[in-house]
Amino acid sequence: MNLQKTKIVCTIGPSSDSLEIIEELIKSGMNVARINLSHGKEEDHLNIISNIRNVSKKLDSPIPILADLPGPKYRLGEIKNNSLDLSTDDELFLNCGNSNKDELSVWPPGLHLDVKNGAVLLVDDGAVELEITEINKTIIKTKVQLAGKITSNKAVVPRGLPSKLDYFTEETQSAINFVNSNDIDYLGLSYVRNVKDIIRVKEKIKDKNLKIISKIELQLALDNLEEIINHSDSIMVARGDLGVHLPISQVPAAQKFIINLCNQKGKEVITATQMLESMTENPQPTRAESTDVHNAVLDGSDAIMLSGETSIGKYPIRAVDFMREISTIAENDINHKTLRGIKLDQVDSNNKKIIDELIAHGAANIADQLDAKLIVAFTESGSTAARVAAYRPSQPVVAISPDNNAAINLGLRWGVNTINVESFDHIEDMFTFSENFVLEEKLASIGDTIVVVAGLPIGFKGNTNLIRVITIN
Template sequence: MELPDHRTKIVCTIGPASSPEPVLRQLILKGMNVARINFSHGDLEKHREVIHRIRSLSTELGVTVAILADLPGPRIRVGDLENEPLTLEKGDTVYLTPLDIEGGKNIIPVNYKRLYESVSPGSNVFLNDGFIQLRCLGNTDKGVECKVEIGGYLTSHKGVNLPGSKIFLDAVTDDDLRFMKFALEEGINIFSLSFVENSSDIEKLRQFAQQHGESIYVVAKIEREEAVKNIDDILDHTDAIMLARGDLGVETPIQQVPVLQKEIIHKANLRGKPVITATHMLESMTENIRPTRAEATDVSNAILDGTDALMLSGETAVGRYPIETVLMMTGIASRTEKWRNETGWGTELLTKGIDELTMSVSDVIALQVYQAIKRLKVDHTVTPTISGQTPRRISRLKPDCWIFAMSRRQEICETLTLSYGVYPIYSPNKGGSWEQTANRLLKENQIASEGDLIVFTEGQSPGKPGGTNMLKILQIE
């Protein structure tokens, strides 16, 4: 088995450019760890075909590839426009209406029935990811009267943001539950929830899964100002987070986004909750064979901030160069990780933060594993796991060696594809000790050879989640 030369995980959005079998195969071989199915687009039958294709390739190639079902949530969008693109000029007066009509030059339909309640004179309205800015003048019989502050071209179904306004929509919609039921039936247990505002949104998703006899892994998307205010509550209840910087940069002042990224990633790292950093990572590679210098720097900085995973959206969904984009991202990750390992960048802040927490036995074990890796010539770390907690606790410290998480539960292996430096190995065989199993699997897969030094963790009560309380230094025999 050839291990990747980078440990940051790669999430690829699957779309027309990446759904054919030859492209999916290359994406897996070149570094895709998680395939994101975006339920905002496409029909369920097409999604089913892609899911089966990914599962088949994952089995054939012997690589664990997770599938992330991204639920669209209560997205407010522009309705249908008669002639597009619609050109909005600075100083124009336009009317936003919740009526289901076809839009024209001066009237723009919006699929939000309570629009009048959410905006008031002086409110800002952003269209098309914030590139078009309107200011509300007041409510009229014709619609919400707005003045165009920053103009641009507008097409049908572009996003609408109402920063600072109360939104009267549930984070979990009927469509979300319909998509979720479909995904559960297809064996998917990882879901990202859009427009989360507090922990109750996450619990609604879990309750629905429980009603269908399933336990799920929730990725909360941080993209609203309310989510930023409630970030500690959200982190305490979610399994992972996604920094969805597109809407976050519209819902909050864009100048704050770089600092928010660092603060939120640090909070998640302290809790051992994986982070996906998303939006415009290598956007220019949707059309070009190379990214901009700023994009390459953005990818590197996200890794240095402590992110576990990086997400590609349009670059792999509809882009011209999906495979080359993944190769570019893994190349940047490899070089950045090497520099961080050489310099120890960010480690002191994180270990200091963990030291200040009320630590569990597993936390102490994770810190000791990290110290052993730093001070001994350790080749690999092996963590048999039931819940995935121990490998995630070690992962947050970004050690300079692979963490082989061996589990008898395939669904846990899939969730661990989101954690930095964790290489999940599905091992359903219940015969023999984990030490014996690790020794055999590492040699069989040509990961380790005789004499290699291994840090090995285990609990005294095998099969009990969260029970890791032992650390051993072993040599492969």
């Protein structure tokens, strides 16, 4: 059994959607497969889902599927020949209503209502900058400030001006319909502004048991961060759009702030965007990218994500190999005691689960103090293993569960590796199984120590109330 701590999310696209590449990605360390519903056709997405499920079954390796909603975002329409090169001081007309052959369209309609003269439009995460010089009804006249190439369907963002679009644009509603009709595990909410957006999405998918991942991309989201975290299962630090809406110099501090607050609350957090961006074209990352991944792990990220590197890049498998190698080395430098203290400081006597929390914290502490080989967490739904892992033990956590969904529930949780077993009737059987399992899998040797955590009574979900230290003999 290959124990992995930092989880890796891979975006699947034309470079990686075949059965063969998906299999290699899983073997290299992919833990979660992501589909960006803003790009590609429905038949492409269906093919990706089918291929992931087939390979996952073949390898007996549950791989959760994350689908990203487009969110309330403006985009360029279709461009002749798909691209347009712009030079400094060029004039570009944007039609924000009904387009015609003379203007480039922006959809959905309404951008002209969100902006004013002098505002700056950022295209494709700021690759091109346009200054608005005139607004005439639905036509926006702009002058190119930062030259570059624009292509069809790229995002258009007014710097510092939040979108007034309803969350459920036609594109987003269509994506939700797709999610409700297909085999998806996690739902990524792009351009979340406040809790209202999250609640409205949950109402749309109330018949589906999906984990909600809120993407932090806006200043409004940062302003409402604590309540967004409280209403989400996980958080994504989406640095691409975040670096458009904030001055790029502020993104590192925002990243650390988001991760820290997630760590305090025990919520999973993904750090994403341009982590190994140069590997879209090159066979190895830059030194700066390697350092970026390393630091994201040290900050307390549960997972790190690859986007274009695996979806359209030339070296998708090498990108995962490097991500795995860099994160594994970084794990040796994590200050577990500090991260554990950040979480413990938020537990008080009013917490209904205070006993469970203290048991989980105790298991992580005891494992460290005894230099145990690993922590074995018997869990029904995954909550016991997640609770222990939230205290960032130095040791890997092996979650043992009779529930087939536990591996999906724990797919993003740092440090947790899940196996599926039959239910146990007696606590002593659980202890015996733990000893035999770690020996068979060569996770521990005779004389080594393991820490076992469980919840009693057996079979009841949500309890964490038992610790046992076992010396293997």
